[in-house]
Each structure stands twice: as structure tokens, then as C-alpha cells.
Amino acid sequence: MQSTAEMEFTPQEMIVVAGARILENNKVVFVGTGLPMIATVLAIRTHAPGIIPVFEAGAVGPTLESGLPFSVGDSRTSSRASYTKGLNAAFELTQRGFCDFGFVGGAEIDPFGNLNSTMMGTFPDDYQKPKVRLPGSGGASDMASSCERTILIMPHERRRFNETISYVTSPGHLDGSPGARERAGLLGEGPYRVITTRAVMDFDPDTRRMRLIHTLPGETVESVQANTGFELLVAPQVTPFDPP
Amino acid sequence: MQSTAEMEFTPQEMIVVAGARILENNKVVFVGTGLPMIATVLAIRTHAPGIIPVFEAGAVGPTLESGLPFSVGDSRTSSRASYTKGLNAAFELTQRGFCDFGFVGGAEIDPFGNLNSTMMGTFPDDYQKPKVRLPGSGGASDMASSCERTILIMPHERRRFNETISYVTSPGHLDGSPGARERAGLLGEGPYRVITTRAVMDFDPDTRRMRLIHTLPGETVESVQANTGFELLVAPQVTPFDPP
């Protein structure tokens, strides 16, 4: 990480800033645990106070003024919420179409924005005895199935960006073929942006493959590609993402 | 009604008393509107204080101490209830199996305890322009489909007791054939008792046809049969039902 060593902020901080900036004000955002939660709180406290966060444990639209939650079911998500039931209620309203964005993390990703947060190893052979067992879907698969668009956020390491991933936990653009999501019965447009410790990507409208659009401070098109396990498409003009 | 004219209570009062007496203490009773509601309140205030009334609008287990409700969604059903959500919650717990009895009225009944509360006339021909339009199922069809047993209560008039009814709103023993309810996909044992202004009936275990077991004050087997539009089975010993 020399490239960013001389700056006053870490890649971990920068990814949160980037995540926050991507979020539009006054939208309903289904917020996954971890980085999405941190970035959403930052967005609400800076340029997007009108964001309506939805947490899968049930809370809709809390002000989050009592602090950063440690869990998407945290007491801090219930205080000053507009609505708080349970998981079914949160996922039902998402399936209905109330969530403009799903903001979700993962451990491994492919060029079409399909995410793995279940296991490393060979599926299905090693499923019952995986090389590495990850936590599992949680609500990620549901967000990916039912939110109108999804924003994916994860550390940018070559081993996490693979042409083929061990297990598809959260469907993205599937095989990228036209209408693939609709044919599968999924709702929503699927992955919209990928935010990492090195760059921001979108998806090519025709091929639905991941495409580099912004580099984070200290990164270049080359350095990002070098840390990506598959060939990245590159937008006509890649612009640098300003530091905080 | 000469037969009861000289008594201190009307058939309307007697049917309520009979209805109340049939209810067992400490059972969960899904209470329909009208006569069932009145009889249940009487039962709770006399021999069966442990009855747990369930009202389709959502209230479970209210004490009903603020008076007789005018509606199954009445404010009086919510006060001191153990649980109050809405219609879906009430019917879901019924479908799950929480209701020992469904207590329901109707306008027309057949020998197998199938009830009509929808229309008089020829179905389906006259459905869109019925001779007489009745209120409709309300929750009756749901109680009949999902309560473990049902108790039917209605005025005893010849025109209301017919071999074939205009419309089956609430399924009873259907055609009476063995396993008819299970084959239809219905839950529960179906009709258990029929309480009227003249008598109490059960259903023959083999044929599932209505069978006279008690006559109300002033009635005889003959007078009850005379006021029934189909042939009633008669239990080995028909006992008179004591006045209040």
C-alpha cells in the first residue's frame, strides 16, 4: 500500500468516503452490515441527510444520531426510526419495490457483479466441507434479488476479483446476457456500482461486465487492473476520485 | 311461536343460552359476528370464564368487560386483549391451528353443515343478479376451512334448512363422504354442533348428516322435524335442553 502511505487517510477510510459519495440524497437505501453501514452514516452526516436507511432486522429511516451501529439489528437502528418490525417486514417491503438501492459487501466478486459470501473451495463438491467457510448470505442475496439497484463495496485484492467465483451467494448480472435477471425471475436492475479500496466501477451497458470509471487517490488504471483477477473494461475517460 | 309464548324467555334468548352452554371452558374460540358473539359473552360471564375469544379483526383473548361488542372489530374487543394485530394475523393463527372452535352463523344450511351466507337464487346463473343478496362470507368461510371444529348457530326455520343450498359459502362436511374435507385440502374436523331456536344437532359419525340430540323448551322431535326442510336423523335418545 505504499501508493497511499504518504496520504493522511487510509484506503479503508477512502473506500468509505467513496461509498458515501456514490449515495444519492433522498433515496431509500437498504444498508448491509460493515462498510455499507459506515459509508451510509457518513453520507447522512455530510451531503445526503435525506437518505432513508432500511436495515434488514426491521428499522426504516432512523436518524442514527446515537452513533454508528455495530449491527444492522442494533438498538441504534431502532431509535428515532419511522418504522420497526422484524426481518420479514423489511424484506417484504424490499420485494415490493420500496428500496431504490441495496448497499452490500462481499468476499469475492466476478466481472458481472455476482458476489460470494458463503464459501471458498469447489462447489458443490466441497460445500459440506469447504476450504474456507464464510458467514453466509445474511440478507445479501435478498438485496441482490429485490432492491432496484445494488451498490457493491469491498476491499480491492486480486484474489477477491475472479472470472469465476467459488459460489454465487448474491446474483448480479448473472452471465451478463441480455435480460438474464428477468429470465431468472429477479426484480430490479442489478449491480450499479462497485466501490473498492482502489477504484469505482460501473457495468458496461451492452456486456454488463465491470468497467473502471474512477481511480482512488494513488491508483492508476494499471495499478487497479494489476490488482484485479479478471480483465476490467475501462471507460472512455477514467477520472480520479478526489480525496476527502 | 305459541309453544314458547307462555315462557319467560324468547327463542332468541334460548338459542343464546344453548350456544353458551355448548362452549367448553379454557378453549380458544374464533367468534363470528351476531349470535356467536352474544353467546360467547354469556358463556364467559357464566360457566366458562376461561374461554379465549379470537375475533377476526385481530383481537385475541379480551375480557370483554366493557360490554357486548357490536362488531368483531369493535373497540370493546381490543380492550384488555392479549394480542391485537389485524385480519391477516387472526386468520394466520387460525390456519396454523390455534383455534379449537369456530363459532359461526349462516342464513341457509344443508344436512352436512355446509352454510350459505352469500345469495339466494340459482348459482352460478343468478350470481351476478341474485334473487336475494346476502352480506357474503366475511370470515365464515375461513373459520370453516381452518378452525379445528365449528359450531353453527342460526334461527330454525324450514326455509333455511334445505337438502341443497343456493351457494356454499362455508364448507362443512361437504358431500359427507369419508375424508371429503381432507381430500378438498381443508383443515380441521368440520361442523361439530348446530344450535338453533328449536334444537341442538350433531352429525352422525358415519354419514356426517345432521342428527337431532336435544330439543329446546316447547319443542318435540316432531316439531323440530316439521320445521326442517330435509330429513333429520334422530339420536337414540333425544334429551330436552333445560331452560335457563
Add this chain to the structure above:
Amino acid sequence: MFWTGLSPDEARKALVRKDKSKRDKCLSLKEAVDTFIKDGDNVAIGGFVNIRQPIAIAHEMVRHGFRDLTLSFQSGGMAIDYLGGGMAVAPDHFSIKRVEMAYWAHESFGLSSVFRYLAENGLIELEDWSNYNMSARFKAGAMGLPFIPCRSPLGSDILKQCRAKVMDCPFTGRPLVLLPASNPDVAVIHVQAADPYGNCIIRGTDATCPEMAMAAAHTIVTCEQLVSHELLTRTPKDVTIPFFAVDAVVHVPFGAYPSSCRRHYYFNKEHIATFHALATRLQKGHPEGLKAYYEDYVFGVKEFGDFIDRFPVRKLLEEQLSEMENFERLA
């Protein structure tokens, strides 16, 4: 056309396009009805029989005039009677094409002569369901599902005249009903309390109001109390309709009168009986009385406040007092 409101896909698209932000949605009743209800709409009517019926909205709809509405509800009383009566007395001004319902009457207060008049004369298209059926259909719509499974109305004639399908369960092999979702164009609902964004608190039975609001493309809410967002969300778990399911919030005290509203007022039994008597005369071929009633109480007034003004204060206090006996508390 199979779907009588929005199809599941249309319902999803309508919501995706919608501005779901937290904003002030307070309108006058006239503006709300004028903005969100159109001829031919499928309108879901909130409440249950004579509990929390959206009476003020029903009056405004009749005053406004609409053609070929479909009404969807589980059990309806006075609000449905007011709408049906509007069609009976002024068919060229206000008309209902179809009802999807489980029950239309008044429980202890009797049958609906308005319903008998319209149905027995074949003036409206009927689709009968059970209370659970209609409630579950709204629930499916609120869940973004095209259908939801159910036991009822298996074994009944309801199955022979409605759009439900029966299938053998792929897990148990036994028959089960699939109820098609209901996604109405508009839901009209009266609640005890709302904030300007549309968050609602309902006391007593929720009936099927939250499901209707979440299923409909647009929702109009009238409330007894319009309070600050801070007060309303102090107990977020009391909120059963979240703001982004609501498009218009209208402050209308007594908005469910003469039906009842928990914590506020009990039924005006006498007025329900008066209306019933006039409707019965109509059904027997004498519409004059009901026409006069509408001229006097609905068409003859500018807004719902004028309707409430027709009642003696002591009568309104009487209904408030009776409700205080149902739910005793200090001010």
C-alpha cells in the same frame, strides 16, 4: 384483463418510479381525492365493517364524482354504503363498476339495503372472496408477490366465481388455493394519528390498512390527530404504515363518523339506522328519502366539516364518552 388494479409488474414499476423521500404530504381532502383518484380506478377501502371506515374520503369521492370504479375491501359498512348510495341516487355523476369483497353489511346494525339494491338489480359486477382471502390478497400485493397460498375458500362455491387457482402443493401433494395479489390504484384509509410525512399509528385493529397502503400505487390517509414526526416516531413500533407508503395526509377529525374510531368515538347507531331506513326505502322502490339525504348531507355541503356540524355537539360528546368507557384513560 386478468388484473383489476395494477399487475404485479406494473405495481413494482409504479413504486420504483415514485419519489419515496421524507417530505410534507399534507393536502386538503379535495386536493387529495382530485390528485390521486381517477375514473376506472381500483380503490381499496380501509377499515373493517363500521370500524375506522374512511367516511370523509367516501363523501368527497361522491361529491367529486367518478365513473366505473372498482372497490376492493374485506368487510365494509358505512363507507361502502355511502359510495354505493351515491351511485344509487346519482348514477350519472358517480358509478361503481365492480366490487371485490368478502362482506358488505353492518353486523349488529343489519344488512346493507344499498348492496341489495345494486346487486339484486345487477348494477355492479361482483367477485366474492372471504375476509382472509381479501386480506391475504392485499398482503401478497404488499409483499411484491403475484400470489399467496391459502386454505380457504377450498370446498366452497367462492372458488367457482373468483380468480383463485387451486394447485397440488409440490411439498405435500395436497390441494391449496393460490390467491392472486391485489395491487389497487389507490388505498383510502382513516387512522388515529399521522405525521406530515405519512407515518401512521392505528389504535385497535389494524384491519388490513397497512397491507392496503403498501400494496396500492397511491395511498390517501385521513387522521384524527396530525402530530409532529418526533412525537409520532417516539414509539416507532406503534407505526404500522411507514411514510413512504403514503401520498397524501389529510387532517380530518371525526373522519370515520358515524362509524367508530378507537380512543376517539364509538358508533352513532342512530345515524347508521337512519341511513339504513332510507336505503331500505330505496331498495323497495322509493329513492326520494335517500336522494334528499345526499342533497342535505353530501352534495349540499362544501366539506366534511359541514357534515359533522349537522350533528348536535352533545351527540358527538356522547359517542366520545361511550368510547372513553371502552378505553378508559386520563387526558
Add this chain to the structure above:
Amino acid sequence: MFWTGLSPDEARKALVRKDKSKRDKCLSLKEAVDTFIKDGDNVAIGGFVNIRQPIAIAHEMVRHGFRDLTLSFQSGGMAIDYLGGGMAVAPDHFSIKRVEMAYWAHESFGLSSVFRYLAENGLIELEDWSNYNMSARFKAGAMGLPFIPCRSPLGSDILKQCRAKVMDCPFTGRPLVLLPASNPDVAVIHVQAADPYGNCIIRGTDATCPEMAMAAAHTIVTCEQLVSHELLTRTPKDVTIPFFAVDAVVHVPFGAYPSSCRRHYYFNKEHIATFHALATRLQKGHPEGLKAYYEDYVFGVKEFGDFIDRFPVRKLLEEQLSEMENFERLA
């Protein structure tokens, strides 16, 4: 056998046979676990990750010892870790055969090394679902339905290893997932308040606790506050678990500690980290530390009160104080 708990028909019969009367159900935790949980049971675990986890019940289950349990939950944290850790340190005394789940880890507090140890060594049978899948499966069980439709996990590999079926919707023609209901043998749940009959009030997220309680054949509830029926039902709409869905009520203050319980205490992050560190050592082949922890905190104590006594009063007060900042109010 397709169904891992009760089949829909068995679940219905179990409830029909049950005495559903309003009666005092207060038991000791030992009695409750001993009476209602058996070897081989499918046990639904309440809460969500480290929110309102039934820790006291989990400890008692491990102390009691059970064989071949199936654990069903959406997202689990410390309660699942305590159960899994019990199997890791005393496999002959306590064993889990299978888990049906969506997530097993600790969110901001890290992965679960207990889960990694059990899964990566192939010691438990896995069935992955999503959070909505597991929640909807309990909901279907609570509704008396054999299945419920859903969009997820369409397009994912979850479909390839779970019992869900895909069908083309008979109304829209588009694919939809049918999730088989979950009717566990037992549900174990911690709540903020209960009355002796089993009516429960939950603060903050209900998670999927009401659905679990309604779906299970038996339900054990531990509560922070055991209060009178009159107080608890003064606000009946706050009750999300009705008494007839509950079989045992146990008063266990701090019963979710070191996980958090809204209005009562926030997480004990340090203790969660301590356990995590020992579990990580186990996963790396050094079980001694975790064994010692169980000897000390679980097997070595007679009841949960002794476990709580291991924490300095000021530490417990610290968690109570942090929660007061999350939900400020006067006593």
C-alpha cells in the same frame, strides 16, 4: 425425510392436541430446557446476530447436554457460538447434527471461528438460505402453510443446495421460488418483557421471534422483566408473541448477555472478543483455552446467575449506561 422439524400436518396436529388455555407457565430454566427439548430436535434460535440472543438458554442447553440437534435461525452470533463451542469442546456431551441458516458470524465483531472449525472439518451438515428465506420459512410455518413464495434465492447457488423449489407463477408465467415451511420442535427466545401466561413484548427489532414461536411445536421464553398480565396487556398492540404460542416463561435478567438487549444493555464487546480469540485458537488446533472457558463459565456454574456474577458490577452498569444513550428515558 424431507421435513427436518415437524411436517405441516404434524405441526397442525401438535397444536390441536395442545392445551392452549391461559395458565401460569413460569418454570426454572433447568425445568424448561429439560421438559421441552429432546435429542434430535430442530431448535429455532431467536434474536438476530448479537441482538437479543437467547444466551442463558444456550448455556443451559450445553450444560444439560443434547445429541444430534438441528439449529434453525436466520442470522446468529453468540448463542450459536456457545452451542457450537459446546460441541467443539465436549462432542460426546453436546452435539449439533445440522444447521439451517443464513448467516453465522458477528458483523463488526468478526467471523465465527467456531463456525469455521465445525464447517471446515465437516462436523455439521449445512443448509444455507438467505435471511429472508429463513424468516419466510418460519412465517409459512406460523401461517399453517406448507410453503411461501419468494424471489430470493433465484439466480444464486443457494438454490442448488437447499430444499426450495422453483415454479413458473400460474398468474404471470415468471419463475418464483417456493420455500418449504419451517416448523421447529422448539423455539428458544429471549424478550424484554413477558407475563406468566407467556404474552411477550419485544423492544427494537422483533427479528423473527414471533414467527418462530408461532411455528414451533413448543416455545421457551426467557425475559428481562416478568410482569403482571394486566400491565403487559395494557398496550395489547405491543404484544408480538401471544401467550398460546408459549410453553415456558423463565425470568432471566441479562439473559441475552454478552449480546445486547434494547432498553436494557448494549453489547459486551470485550467479552465477545475474548470468546472469539479462544475460538480462533481452537480453530488453529489449540482447544485448551476454549475448554477452560467452558469449564469456568458454562459447565462450572450451576445456573446463569453464576455466569453473570463473573462480571464486575461496574461492567454490567457500563453496558446498561451505553444502552441508555441509545434509548434515553427517565426511570
